[in-house]
Amino acid sequence: xxxxxxxxxxxxxxxxxxxxxxxxxxxxxxxxxxxxxxxxxxxxxxxxxxxxxxxxxxxxxxxxxxxxxxxxxxxxxxxxxxxxxxxxxxxxxxxxxxxxxxxxxxxxxxxxxxxxxxxxxxxxxxxxxxxxxxxxxxxxxxxxxxxxxxxxxxxxxxxxxxxxxxxxxxxxxxxxxxxxxxxxxxxxxxxxxxxxxxxxxxxxxxxxxxxxxxxxxxxxxxxxxxxxxxxxxxxxxxxxxxxxxxxxxxxxxxxxxxxxxxxxxxxxxxxxxxxxxxxxxxxxxxxxxxxxxxxxxxxxxxxxxxxxxxxxxxxxxxxxxxxxxxxxxxxxxxxxxxxxxxxxxxxxxxxxxxxxxxxxxxxxxxxxxxxxxxxxxxxxxxxxxxxxxxxxxxxxxxxxxxxxxxxxxxxxxxxxxxxxxx
Numbered sequence: 001x002x003x004x005x006x007x008x009x010x011x012x013x014x015x016x017x018x019x020x021x022x023x024x025x026x027x028x029x030x031x032x033x034x035x036x037x038x039x040x041x042x043x044x045x046x047x048x049x050x051x052x053x054x055x056x057x058x059x060x061x062x063x064x065x066x067x068x069x070x071x072x073x074x075x076x077x078x079x080x081x082x083x084x085x086x087x088x089x090x091x092x093x094x095x096x097x098x099x100x101x102x103x104x105x106x107x108x109x110x111x112x113x114x115x116x117x118x119x120x121x122x123x124x125x126x127x128x129x130x131x132x133x134x135x136x137x138x139x140x141x142x143x144x145x146x147x148x149x150x151x152x153x154x155x156x157x158x159x160x161x162x163x164x165x166x167x168x169x170x171x172x173x174x175x176x177x178x179x180x181x182x183x184x185x186x187x188x189x190x191x192x193x194x195x196x197x198x199x200x201x202x203x204x205x206x207x208x209x210x211x212x213x214x215x216x217x218x219x220x221x222x223x224x225x226x227x228x229x230x231x232x233x234x235x236x237x238x239x240x241x242x243x244x245x246x247x248x249x250x251x252x253x254x255x256x257x258x259x260x261x262x263x264x265x266x267x268x269x270x271x272x273x274x275x276x277x278x279x280x281x282x283x284x285x286x287x288x289x290x291x292x293x294x295x296x297x298x299x300x301x302x303x304x305x306x307x308x309x310x311x312x313x314x315x316x317x318x319x320x321x322x323x324x325x326x327x328x329x330x331x332x333x334x335x336x337x338x339x340x341x342x343x344x345x346x347x348x349x350x351x352x353x354x355x356x357x358x359x360x361x362x363x364x365x366x367x368x369x370x371x372x373x374x375x376x377x378x379x380x381x382x383x384x385x386x387x388x389x390x391x392x393x394x395x396x397x398x399x400x401x402x403x404x405x406x407x408x409x410x411x412x413x414x415x416x417x418x419x420x421x422x
Contacts, residue, residue, distance in 0.1 A: 097123060
């Protein structure tokens with residue numbers, strides 16, 4: 001019930017606009033840095049800059065940031081209008097905003113398929129120099145989420161021989177590897193024994209492996225989305241099938257392909273049977289194992305999903321138990337949104353938040369058996385406790401700890417905000 005009611009709308013009804021603003025800007029900067037580092041992508045990236053008539057990504061972000069800035073700085077409720085100054089940059093600024101705008105909103109199709117049309121065009125042109133922000137969240141998520149669709153449009157219009165494998169580049173090379181590595185290396189620099197997935201020479205390796213004495217953290221990183229038509233169907237059977245295929249096991253009719261849950265359990269088996277020779281100090285009988293799935297889109301930061309994941313994981317643990325392996329030190333899976341790592345990177349880095357401790361606290365919070373040991377005054381209180389036990393890790397940590405603006409955001413984004421190019 002929780003998943004069925006939350007998946008269609010949770011990403012647009014439950015959010016902190018300040019947190020999303022910071023993570024969207026930093027992820028956009030990460031993406032441009034990633035693309036700029038690859039010489040083979042220079043011509044492709046130049047096509048993007050040409051489309052928006054900018055000299056580089058800093059000028060592009062300098063033009064789009066005032067839109068987000070107007071939302072963050074607003075003091076009262078009401079419509080937010082952007083009025084373009086009639087100076088020497090007027091024509092260029094109007095041309096830039098037109099690429100993010102619609103002339104009118106009247107067709108029902110614009111509100112269908114998870115608002116894809118309005119997510120792509122978050123501004124409404126009012127007159128020759130005025131634009132209205134249709135929905136603040138969509139405008140802010142245009143900073144990073146919208147980049148993929150802008151890049152895709154450019155890629156699709158290139159001659160076939162010049163097109164790149166954009167989906168793989170963004171979801172796998174960038175999100176699942178580059179961003180995860182960047183954050184974990186920054187947070188745990190000079191700490192712990194660490195291995196990137198690309199450096200582990202065995203099949204079925206996790207995306208990241210980290211050990212602190214006898215405590216092991218294994219990460220599977222997934223940049224996935226649920227199809228818009230399925231997302232808005234309010235049909236749990238469709239949700240469960242889609243989630244299983246993306247996070248547990250996918251069967252293509254010929255064979256089964258392990259996904260995050262199965263991949264983690266397969267690697268845990270290697271740890272428990274002492275088959276993981278890359279870490280010679282890992283002792284199967286003494287290590288505590290914390291499996292973690294890192295997701296890269298807020299769409300799946302919903303109530304109930306972590307509980308469902310661990311129902312599947314429990315089945316896999318039973319299989320390991322059936323092989324006479326001790327699972328007493330294997331913790332349940334925790335789903336962490338990449339935005340959570342971005343926002344809390346400094347508190348994790350300086351030990352204000354201990355990863356092991358917060359994971360244990362969260363798993364205790366969502367553990368069904370904990371509810372069974374409590375006494376409740378009435379049924380309403382009991383149902384409320386059930387609802388609270390279904391929260392995501394992101395909701396749990398933001399409720400438990402105060403967040404602060406990461407220094408990286410100050411260093412990389414403030415200059416673009418203070419001196420915008422539009």
